[in-house]
Amino acid sequence: MDNTSSTTGSFRDRSLEAALDALGEAGFPQAEILALDPHVGPPGEQELGRLRGILEAHSVRGRTMHATGARNTLAALDASWRKQSVEALTGYVRLAGALGMTELVIHPISDRDLAPYADDPELPQKMREAVKRSLDDLMPAIEASGVRITLENLPYLGLPLNTMRELRTVIDPYPCEAVGLVIDLGHVARLDLDPVDEIRAAGERLYGTHIHDINVNAGGADHHSPTLGYHDWDAIRQAFAGIGYTGPWTSEAMQLSHGESPEELAREVKDWMTFWLR
Ligand SMILES: [Zn+2]
16 A cells, blocks of 8 residues: 655645645655645635535545644643643644544744744643643544544654653553654654664553654755655664554655746655555
């Protein structure tokens, strides 16, 4: 079975319908729907009906959804911020569950909103407690909707909870059907971490991937094609095999590197994945 997928974020220049068409033409059988303009509006009954109609009319399966990040974060430090985040994230949990997605990707931390607290020596502990409270608050909606949320490692240097090891300690007490991890390999590269170690640390709680590479010719920017080969992709593939990973292989390559079109990038990544996963 072809278990490759791609973010719709590589086609934010067009509607969700057109983005799914483009991913299908590139050969992707599944997509991660990016819950941002112009692909997804605010969650609710009307948006659910619209998305359901689009997905039913397309051969590309909506496999996963990526909730909006920024201020909607699990590590919301005070009660009103957390209430607002949990309310917003609950909307995406319900939406993704009603659409039959297997996972909803959530950002556990936010750089802009947490940076003002970076000098607080108690910040790591406060963030861990905030994530736990948010997860506790989200659990009823997660269990009712049948979707698993996956926490993503983010590339924010100097903030806690950006490694798989730290994220595992936070999610381990929760049931694996409800809470897991998604590894973003471009973010691993930006933090100069060892991807093999990170994959092993995520272990059996890993349910998703964000596959992209950094471009050393573009200042180390991420979300470039894995064909750039900064990572040792063979070692990474072996590490995934070592933990028995069975989740989707999701491209998050969105940045153009060598004058290609977005369509050409999608095709290039799809062809590379076929070779990499052979
Ligand atoms: Zn990502």
